[in-house]
Amino acid sequence: MLTTLFGKYKAIVVSIALFLLLDASVLMLNFYISFQISGDAVGVNLAGRQRMLSQRMVKSLLDIRYLNDLGQSAEQSRQELEKTYGLFDATLLAFEQGGQASGANGESVNLSAVESPAGKKAIAQARTLWSPFSQQVRSVIDSENREQLSLNLSTALAMARDMNLTLLGLMNDLTVDLEQVATAKAMRLRLIQTVGISLAIVNFLLILFHFLKQLRRNDEALEEARRETEEILSTVNEGLFLLDKDMRVGKQHSARLESMFDGRKVADLTFSELLSGLVFEKDMKTAERFVGLLFRADIKANLITELNPLNEIEINICDENGSYSSRYLSFDFRRVTQKGEIIAVLSTVNDVTDRVKLERELQREKEKGDHQMSLLSKILHVEQDTLQSYLNKSWATLDDVNQLLREQRKGSSIELAKIDDILALIHKFKGDSSALEFEHLANSAHSMEDTLTEVKARPERSGKDLFGVVVLLESLYKNLESVKALAERLAQPAAQDKGKTAKASSWAHLNRLVETLSEREGKKACLTVSGLNEVPWTPAMRETLDSMLVQFLRNSMVHGIELPDERQRKGKRPVARLDIRACEVDGAIEIVFRDDGNGLNVERLRKQCIARGVASQSEVMGWSDKKLYSMIFRADISTASAVTKDAGRGVGMHSVAKDIADLGGSVKVNSKPQSGCLFKICLPLQAQQSEAA
Amino acid sequence: MSEKALEVFIDGVLNYFKHTSDNKIKVGAPYLHNNTEPATLDYTGIIGVSGSYKGVVYFTAPKVLLTHLLLSLGESDTSMENIADLIGEVANTISGNARSEFGQNFMISVPTVARGRLSEAHVPQALRSYVIPIYWKSYNAAVVVCLEQ
CATH class of the missing domain: 1.20.120.1730 (Four Helix Bundle (Hemerythrin (Met), subunit A))
Known part of the structure; x- marks a missing residue:
């Protein structure tokens, strides 16, 4: 010295x-x-x-x-x-x-x-x-x-x-x-x-x-050194500071450091004060424990680096609106020693937000990858118009569900009719999704149906009972957005190929639905579609018809068609027949759906009508089969013996009847025990034309 | 967003109203609302949330409800400042409840109070919010949850 x-x-x-x-x-x-x-x-x-x-x-x-x-x-x-x-x-x-x-x-x-x-x-x-x-x-x-x-x-x-x-x-x-x-x-x-x-x-x-x-020369040298240091500290993109033995931040630090910590004056703050209010309590405790080790000479420097839990810490900065913005900081610590004694710790802070966000985004994308591949394979099988029609229809359905939830009367209990309406919409949505093999959407819709059914059974219903419904609704919106985004990406090449696609394929998804349901229910069936492509459907009419047909097919496959063994015992062919036929008759469109299954179970319908209190037992007992057939269009009646993902809640046919009524049409039902069931729908062409106009 | 999280936020408000003379408060059917036009009434108390969920939660109410609420709490001064303090208190109760329920992996901000329509800066535009209406006496208010995972 x-x-x-x-x-x-x-x-x-x-x-x-x-x-x-x-x-x-x-x-x-x-x-x-x-x-x-x-x-x-x-x-x-x-x-x-x-x-x-x-x-x-x-x-x-x-x-x-x-x-x-x-x-x-x-x-x-x-x-x-x-x-x-x-x-x-x-x-x-x-x-x-x-x-x-x-x-x-x-x-x-x-x-x-x-x-x-x-x-x-x-x-x-x-x-x-x-x-x-x-x-x-x-x-x-x-x-x-x-x-x-x-x-x-x-x-x-x-x-x-x-x-x-x-x-x-x-x-x-x-x-x-x-x-x-x-x-x-x-x-x-x-x-x-x-x-x-x-x-x-x-x-x-x-x-x-x-x-x-000499003083002047020294001053100049000092000033030069100070200026250089200041330039470095004001320019460097990292947060640089020294921590003293009292864990306080030194007076000299890089300008970037303050902006990293919400613009707060960091000089003389303790490390805990530096992070206070910006990190989760858990992270704060971890940081305090770790920083305490920095000055312990018995802990080796390379161990400090390996143990460093602050190499990716989340900083949450609250703005004047009360909203948080998250950033990720990486701390690096280097001991400053003098004659073997640790006198300070040089800390370098890097803002690694972009990297962390990118990594997490990549991770999310990777996780979504399989799901999207599966979704993509399904979307690729669907004709573009059908997919677009599905998306429009489904989006409108979810909006309708949301609107129904929104139209709550002040202070009243949640109305049963509203729950029925939501159930009908979601059931239709589920059917449409299932028809296109969007199982994740169908599953969420099914969960929503379960929740709604449970809520419906309660004597008193509060808004809290519907929290699960609205959470599932948001999930459906998000999933539908994924499908929509993927569909939009595929839209352009599909549009170029549109002219080459046979029009008959626009109903091909119905065949796929039958195949899927056959596999799921362990049944065998063959669908024949005729005349649907010859009718000039408006997009809206087509969407409605599509939902109806999906509903008929699902009902037939679940309730009507027997298992192959059973069919053989009855002397039927093991492969069931399903027919859809459309034609123009006297200024109206006639759509006939037919299956060769069990036909409607009249006795079960009768029992359900009595159980639901539709009419008195004596009245119901006096009803004709035709009258009982019409009961399947009620929201609370189902001929299914159990509720499955595909049918059994009784809301599907209620939705079909509502759609037909909305279009000014009519529906007739005919059924023959053990032989099959037939639905004949008549839609006025005028309604279609006026809608098109 | 989970059903449980929505319950935590609404319970914060319900807890607050328990202290009023007329504590009959009803929760309406929740629905989704597009954030391009935030759902707000006259006064809004906002808290920021960060952690597994990120975003904002706010309690919004008309002036008349807040005035009545002040009176029912025994406060005769229904000035604008007191109304703003009150809605801040409600938001603080939501915040406190959320803190105790969500634990140390969450950060809940000190409430801020806004008058009138919320600006775009308050809520992420790309998201939808959960709106949970509440009914007290003849008035309605809402807890709005806008969080992303």
Whole structure:
């Protein structure tokens, strides 16, 4: 770290060190010269004192002579002379050779020997004068009697008169010289200070310039790096962020991240807060458990990747309308380590919605594949007009059922008549679907019939009882949409081949229906169709007729035609005969349907009429067979012994009668026990023409 | 869509009306409605659903029913705000019931309230909705379920 810092900031560190060195040097010189100047000041002071001492010695000599002349004791003056003499001599010696001297306050001070030539000269001259004079003064001090004193004193005073002013002048020269030396040192000090401070300022400016330049360069590099990072983070299509040890999202993250999470500010959020309200509770718990493992050093990184449950997590974003839109995100986690310690986790989030949706769509398509292939094989067998007619009719039927459900009177119980009407429509739909071998539609319709029959049997019926019906209705719509979509895809090539298709084939599905029913019921039958293609049916009429014929065929195959063994026992051919014939007779169309089965079971019809309360028992018992035959057109009467997918609810013939009545036609029934049954329908041609118009 | 899911949503509304003074509420025959023109009355409380089923469920009612409902709940202030709050509450009850029934594999949004006709943004246009009429006193409202699997 330290090496790195020195490496990075070497120039600045050297510059600062130089700055400090300069400052320290100036400071040290300052101390040194100040100390010398301080010493010089003492010297100047003592040199000035030498001038005063030279004059005081003369005064003391004069005082001693005066007192001696008066015959008084001059001991005090002598002592003063001795002190003055000592001070002068010691100080002069200190100036001359360097050493201790007594300061102004009597303290001991150390004087350096005077080095300057002028000073040394003044001292040398002073020494020359002082040596004889000091001896004479010494003799005055040391005089033992008045006469000796008088003699020595006269000599000393005579010498003082000769040299006093000279000695004073020399001491003054010394003082001036010392002052000049001190002044020179002070000037040198100022010069050093000026140079040192100037250098320090220059150095400081250099540091400042260099530092600022480096700062600016670093700032520019940082700015460039920041800009590049921002560009990356704002451009990258992934959500990038760091998770710290507290599981919080870092401040730096890609812009895409916020849009992935409903535009929320993600910085500083915990991982749980990031996902809160966007994922299912189950996924949230899984995510929280997993993220906790990311910072556990004992769990290996590759295991983290393998265990990652967040590689395809569903995010649900609620818009202002309260609707959810789903997106799928894939999280990838990479640990960020420093000296072996996990300090953060780099998370990369990818929006994989398109891929997931495509995969799921492909999966759905794959699952639908078999079903569609089966559907396709059936559609391909159906003539285009028949299929189109079926689709139109079926769509209208489902719409009618929906409309019947919708026309509920406020608050009333669900009416039985309405359920009967729905049953009739669905039964017809089932028959039509079955005729074209659309078994999945027929099965759903059959389930709806079961539900409706169950609801019908209840004493009170609420709307909730019909939830199953409406769910099945939606299922029928969807399945019909699939058929329609497939039919539309096949429509174009079929239309091109239309001209080549024999018209007779437009009723071929009836033969296939008989084959299917034969197989399902374990019976054998052969259908003969004649005249149907010679009648100019309108599309609507054709659809109605088709439904009727389907109903007749289903009833015959389920209730009328016997099993082959039974037929043989009765002396009949094992293969039953079914005939459909149409012709124009006296301005009307006559359609005859005939089978050679059991014929209508009159006794069963009679019992059902009694059981359903159609009339009293005695009345029913008195009815003719013809009257009883007409009962098969009632919604609640069936001659079947059991309800099967193909017949037995009693609603089919009710629907047929309704259709015939709607077209202004009539139907006659004839039946012969063990020989067969015949339906003769008469439809006015006028109705057909007016419909066509 | 299952019969059970429809029951869960309608039960939410029935639960709410249980608290009214006149709790005789009847459920009408359900039917399908094309979403190109959403079935709505004066006020609608909408909740979003995500999970195995995705889409919206909403409770829609005329103003007069909601006003009467407010009064029967002892609230004399029948201002527009209170009416909007009320329908939001009903939608919230549906939401709560759905949450408890469907569990943690579903997300149910906080209800939003709309006035008048719903915009196309509220319901997926390509789908049909289940409309479950309800009758309370002399009024009718509906729970509309528009979900795809």
